[in-house]
Amino acid sequence: xxxxxxxxxxxxxxxxxxxxxxxxxxxxxxxxxxxxxxxxxxxxxxxxxxxxxxxxxxxxxxxxxxxxxxxxxxxxxxx
Numbered sequence: 001x002x003x004x005x006x007x008x009x010x011x012x013x014x015x016x017x018x019x020x021x022x023x024x025x026x027x028x029x030x031x032x033x034x035x036x037x038x039x040x041x042x043x044x045x046x047x048x049x050x051x052x053x054x055x056x057x058x059x060x061x062x063x064x065x066x067x068x069x070x071x072x073x074x075x076x077x078x079x
Contacts, residue, residue, distance in 0.1 A: 041075035
């Protein structure tokens with residue numbers, strides 16, 4: 001099982017969370033950003049239905065595969 005982590009950071013005069021290089025909207029307090037990150041992590045863990053997905057890989061090639069809805073990562077928040 002894969003592991004993802006949302007990190008709470010200072011951003012644009014407030015607080016945000018990020019995963020990888022993607023940064024959320026800005027929140028006025030650390031607590032609000034942390035709560036939003038916790039909600040996002042919870043959604044990552046929630047199972048869904050199997051679906052066909054398309055994505056562009058690091059080499060710029062488009063790929064298509066079947067994503068299993070029960071194959072969800074472990075997700076958490078770090079400050």
